[in-house]
Amino acid sequence: xxxxxxxxxxxxxxxxxxxxxxxxxCLFVITQKRMPEEExxxxxxxxxxxxxxxxxxxxxxxxxxxxxxxxxxDIIHDRCKVVDWYIWKLxxxxxxxxxxxxxxxxxxxxxxxxxxxxxxxxRDTKSYIFNRLDKDLDRILENFVEHVGSKELLARxxxxxxxxxxxxxxxxxxxxxxxxxxxxxxxxxxxQPHVRPIDCGKAKxxxxxxxxxxxxxxxxxxxxxxxxxxxxxxxxxxxxKIELYKGRFDFLPATLLANKIYINxxxxxxxxxxxxxxxxxxxxxxxxxxxxxxxxxxMAKTIGGRNEVECFFGTDKRIFWVxxxxxxxxDTARFWTGMCSFVKNVMKLFRKLCLTPFQKITFWLHLVYLxxxxxxxxxxxxxx
Numbered sequence: 001x002x003x004x005x006x007x008x009x010x011x012x013x014x015x016x017x018x019x020x021x022x023x024x025x026c027l028f029v030i031t032q033k034r035m036p037e038e039e040x041x042x043x044x045x046x047x048x049x050x051x052x053x054x055x056x057x058x059x060x061x062x063x064x065x066x067x068x069x070x071x072x073x074d075i076i077h078d079r080c081k082v083v084d085w086y087i088w089k090l091x092x093x094x095x096x097x098x099x100x101x102x103x104x105x106x107x108x109x110x111x112x113x114x115x116x117x118x119x120x121x122x123r124d125t126k127s128y129i130f131n132r133l134d135k136d137l138d139r140i141l142e143n144f145v146e147h148v149g150s151k152e153l154l155a156r157x158x159x160x161x162x163x164x165x166x167x168x169x170x171x172x173x174x175x176x177x178x179x180x181x182x183x184x185x186x187x188x189x190x191x192q193p194h195v196r197p198i199d200c201g202k203a204k205x206x207x208x209x210x211x212x213x214x215x216x217x218x219x220x221x222x223x224x225x226x227x228x229x230x231x232x233x234x235x236x237x238x239x240x241k242i243e244l245y246k247g248r249f250d251f252l253p254a255t256l257l258a259n260k261i262y263i264n265x266x267x268x269x270x271x272x273x274x275x276x277x278x279x280x281x282x283x284x285x286x287x288x289x290x291x292x293x294x295x296x297x298x299m300a301k302t303i304g305g306r307n308e309v310e311c312f313f314g315t316d317k318r319i320f321w322v323x324x325x326x327x328x329x330x331d332t333a334r335f336w337t338g339m340c341s342f343v344k345n346v347m348k349l350f351r352k353l354c355l356t357p358f359q360k361i362t363f364w365l366h367l368v369y370l371x372x373x374x375x376x377x378x379x380x381x382x383x384x
Contacts, residue, residue: 037224040338044221044345045248056253057217058241058262059309060226060234062198063337064317065210066326070188070197073122076129076172078190079165083136086154086162090143093153130176133169164193185230194229194330210325211333215341216241217309220348222316222341223248227334238267242274252276257306312344320344 068074091098114121140162144150154162164187171183188209189195198208214226214237225241226232238258246252255277263280271278279302317323320340327333 035335035338037227037334037338040342041223041225041244041248044223044342047345047349048218048221048249054254055218055257055305056241056245056255057257057306057309058214058225058238059217059259059313060212060214060237061313062200062208063210063213063325063333064208064323065189065192065195065333066324067189067192067195067209070209072172073126073129075168075188075190076126076133079168080129080133080136082161082190083133083140083165086158087136087140087143090140090147090150090153094143094147094150096147127176130169130172133165137166137169160193161190164190167193192328194333196230198231211330211337213337214241215309215313216245217312218245220312221345222312224338224341227337229330229333235262235264235267238262239270242270242276255279255302257302257309259306316340316344 088098168187168190171186175181175183186197187193187195188197194211195209196211198210198212199206200208202208212226212228212231212234213224214228214234216223216225223244225244226237238256242252242256252274253276256271258278258280260280263278265283268278268283279298313322320343322337322340325333325336327336
């Protein structure tokens with residue numbers, strides 16, 4: 001409550017500090033859920049209404065979530081601990097004898113203390129823990145059937161976590177029965193069920209875990225155009241980003257800078273129809289005659305301008321907390337990412353407004369300095 005009153009003191013009631021409840025405790029939570037990224041982008045558009053930016057830069061990245069690296073043994077073991085805790089809570093509330101659960105067994109704990117895990121030991125441990133999870137889920141379902149009204153003893157967030165445990169059980173059962181390594185909508189965290197593996201292909205990590213974000217950059221201002229909890233092909237976003245650009249500024253960009261993954265045959269035809277320039281390697285067989293030096297200079301220049309988007313993403317993740325997101329709901333994670341980008345845009349605007357007077361002062365000081373130098377040199381020449 002003190003934290004909420006402190007926020008009220010700074011944003012509205014700056015003349016006094018009140019200890020009474022002024023805003024509802026759920027106000028900021030409702031604001032997070034009801035403010036999509038479109039409204040956040042509209043607030044940033046107001047900064048650029050007077051600027052006619054002609055270059056559009058697009059890129060997609062992964063907003064990493066704060067989750068442990070998902071291993072099947074650890075995931076199933078976490079579900080076992082959650083189900084065990086709910087069984088113990090129900091038994092204590094209903095005043096019945098607790099069931100024996102898998103959390104009492106220590107056979108599988110030898111795997112977690114090993115630095116190098118063998119394949120056979122991992123498979124045996126996975127089967128053992130999976131069978132224990134199966135038995136624990138059967139026990140909690142029997143408890144719901146035998147004791148009418150026991151379902152209401154679990155809170156809403158506990159029911160959500162229990163549903164994630166059932167979904168994980170069916171996913172891992174399908175993987176074991178079909179002898180495959182992949183499945184659709186694979187959950188990697190019990191407390192963040194919206195997190196999905198995103199294949200990025202980076203040198204540091206081939207796969208990251210979080211949400212995929214498609215962003216556009218105009219004049220160093222970042223806009224979140226597409227936020228998805230699941231992986232998707234970013235080359236399908238080019239038409240969406242161009243339409244959003246036209247809706248915000250009422251005209252099409254003159255130049256578009258993007259990676260090679262965006263410039264496929266369909267997108268090239270789209271850019272040609274819209275008369276938007278792009279500098280990229282042409283498709284098909286290389287030409288027999290060498291291209292002009294001006295073409296290579298433009299290519300090198302556009303590559304440098306395109307790399308500027310990577311700098312903005314690095315700034316967002318390192319300074320403005322778009323990385324290691326700790327939210328448990330997808331809407332809150334979307335709001336978190338959008339507001340972090342908006343704060344970065346506001347700081348960009350403040351720097352621009354604050355530096356403009358100093359730049360003028362510096363310009364006039366340089367003129368005065370040059371005038372003094374020229375006067376001194378002329379005086380020296382006349383004396384000589």
